[in-house]
Amino acid sequence: MKRTDIRRLLEREAGLEAVRVCGWVRTRRDAKGISFLELNDGSCLRNLQVILEGSLAEEGLLKRLTTGCAVAVEGALVASPAAGQRWELRARGLEVLGEADPESYPLQKKRHRDEFLRGIAHLRPRTNKYGALFRIRSEAAFAVHRFFRERGFFHLHSPILTGSDCEGAGELFRVTTLREPPPAAGGENPWAEDFFGREAHLTVSGQLEAELFACALGRVYTFGPTFRAENSNTPRHAAEFWMIEPEMAFADLEDDLELAEALVKQLVHHLREHCREDLELFARWVDPELPARLENLVARPYARIPYAEAVRILQAAGEPFEFPVQPGADLQTEHERFLCERHVGRPVFVTDYPKEIKPFYMRVNDDGRTVAAMDLLVPRVGELVGGSQREERLAVLERRMEETGLPREPYWWYLDIRRYGTVPHAGFGLGFERFLMLATGVANIRDVIPFPRTPRSLEF
Ligand code: 4AD
Numbered sequence: 001m002k003r004t005d006i007r008r009l010l011e012r013e014a015g016l017e018a019v020r021v022c023g024w025v026r027t028r029r030d031a032k033g034i035s036f037l038e039l040n041d042g043s044c045l046r047n048l049q050v051i052l053e054g055s056l057a058e059e060g061l062l063k064r065l066t067t068g069c070a071v072a073v074e075g076a077l078v079a080s081p082a083a084g085q086r087w088e089l090r091a092r093g094l095e096v097l098g099e100a101d102p103e104s105y106p107l108q109k110k111r112h113r114d115e116f117l118r119g120i121a122h123l124r125p126r127t128n129k130y131g132a133l134f135r136i137r138s139e140a141a142f143a144v145h146r147f148f149r150e151r152g153f154f155h156l157h158s159p160i161l162t163g164s165d166c167e168g169a170g171e172l173f174r175v176t177t178l179r180e181p182p183p184a185a186g187g188e189n190p191w192a193e194d195f196f197g198r199e200a201h202l203t204v205s206g207q208l209e210a211e212l213f214a215c216a217l218g219r220v221y222t223f224g225p226t227f228r229a230e231n232s233n234t235p236r237h238a239a240e241f242w243m244i245e246p247e248m249a250f251a252d253l254e255d256d257l258e259l260a261e262a263l264v265k266q267l268v269h270h271l272r273e274h275c276r277e278d279l280e281l282f283a284r285w286v287d288p289e290l291p292a293r294l295e296n297l298v299a300r301p302y303a304r305i306p307y308a309e310a311v312r313i314l315q316a317a318g319e320p321f322e323f324p325v326q327p328g329a330d331l332q333t334e335h336e337r338f339l340c341e342r343h344v345g346r347p348v349f350v351t352d353y354p355k356e357i358k359p360f361y362m363r364v365n366d367d368g369r370t371v372a373a374m375d376l377l378v379p380r381v382g383e384l385v386g387g388s389q390r391e392e393r394l395a396v397l398e399r400r401m402e403e404t405g406l407p408r409e410p411y412w413w414y415l416d417i418r419r420y421g422t423v424p425h426a427g428f429g430l431g432f433e434r435f436l437m438l439a440t441g442v443a444n445i446r447d448v449i450p451f452p453r454t455p456r457s458l459e460f
Pocket of ligand 1: 166167204205206207228230236237238239241243245246383384385386387388427428429430431432433434445
């Protein structure tokens with residue numbers, strides 16, 4: 001007989017004479033001549049109660065049915081007399097697929113600390129919390145594709161191995177097949193003997209490639225892994241994370257803001273509709289403010305504040321910030337959180353940053369000092385989105401590259417796009433894990449990634 005997901009069984013309107021389910025035993029409770037298994041197969045948060053009687057409730061078998069063991073059960077799905085559940089499975093047959101030694105199985109029936117579970121990331125998706133989290137993550141990824149497809153965007157697979165540093169921030173992981181790093185000096189290409197015959201890195205962003213494709217297909221997005229060797233051990237930075245990067249031709253900063261706001265709102269709507277039970281777990285056990293915060297994300301238009309005004313607001317706030325606000329400098333997380341949590345009380349776009357603190361590709365505004373940049377700041381998380389209108393004027397772009405000390409030669413293809421049929425275009429990057437933190441209330445980025453990669457951590 002084919003197995004059925006527990007989720008599908010629990011949604012049924014009518015019982016079933018014969019079904020087969022497979023899963024892992026969460027708990028077992030014994031009474032006289034009868035035993036109850038709580039069975040979970042990962043398809044949903046809820047367990048299916050399995051009733052074992054007669055020969056199925058004999059001691060020899062029960063001894064093997066410990067927390068964590070895997071079983072296949074056949075029986076009848078019948079209305080449950082117990083409160084709080086509609087269905088239960090009256091077993092006729094049970095097969096132990098894999099035992100779990102109760103002496104060493106680390107997931108026992110109690111709440112475990114997140115730090116402990118990080119050390120057993122191979123088993124943590126079997127807990128209620130992490131099962132729910134990774135179902136939400138999967139659903140959110142689907143919602144991303146749906147959002148863009150509905151708007152006529154094409155999905156672009158941008159390369160993971162690159163020869164350029166998009167952000168120009170130098171936080172790159174090097175990729176090499178050489179056993180020994182080449183000697184530094186000499187003038188000749190030190191990487192001549194390496195696989196690509198030149199320096200290679202893991203991508204920090206698919207943006208530059210997305211721009212090339214937007215200037216051919218009109219509207220594209222990438223959604224893929226991104227790597228940054230930032231040695232910052234914060235709860236919001238990972239060395240490997242996933243970024244969603246849409247890019248639109250014939251578009252300006254205003255179009256960019258509208259798209260980012262629509263994306264965040266639609267993702268929240270989608271999760272509220274399709275992950276209700278899993279989200280309730282987070283509201284109950286992780287962050288009681290979650291329902292209100294999700295409502296706050298969709299209820300009203302997001303605020304917009306130019307950088308210069310944001311600095312004035314922060315300076316006038318009279319807050320004892322750890323890092324003083326400095327005009328012309330990047331905003332710190334505490335400043336970002338003050339702006340959106342305390343000043344406007346909802347998500348806020350900060351726009352038009354000084355060009356000195358932003359990458360070379362952002363379009364220079366008419367004032368010559370600022371660029372058409374935007375960051376979306378959200379409560380609890382801080383920066384969720386970073387984007388801009390792109391500099392489409394060849395001469396201005398070349399000047400910016402010179403100012404920021406970037407060589408032109410490796411970017412010849414990026415400049416070509418400004419040489420042949422250049423158009424106004426804009427895009428942004430949304431950190432997928434930051435969005436998941438926002439959507440679940442989980443405070444540490446390590447807990448929304450299946451197998452997190454952070455400084456000094458590469459297990460699994
Ligand atoms: O602001 P960032 O660096 O922008 C870019 O990479 C642009 N190329 C995007 C574009 O315009 N196409 O990163 C975008 C977002 C941030 O707002 C943040 O949400 C996330 O990516 N992010 C990180 N998430 C987790 N760990 C890190 N180390 C992150 N760095 C950035």
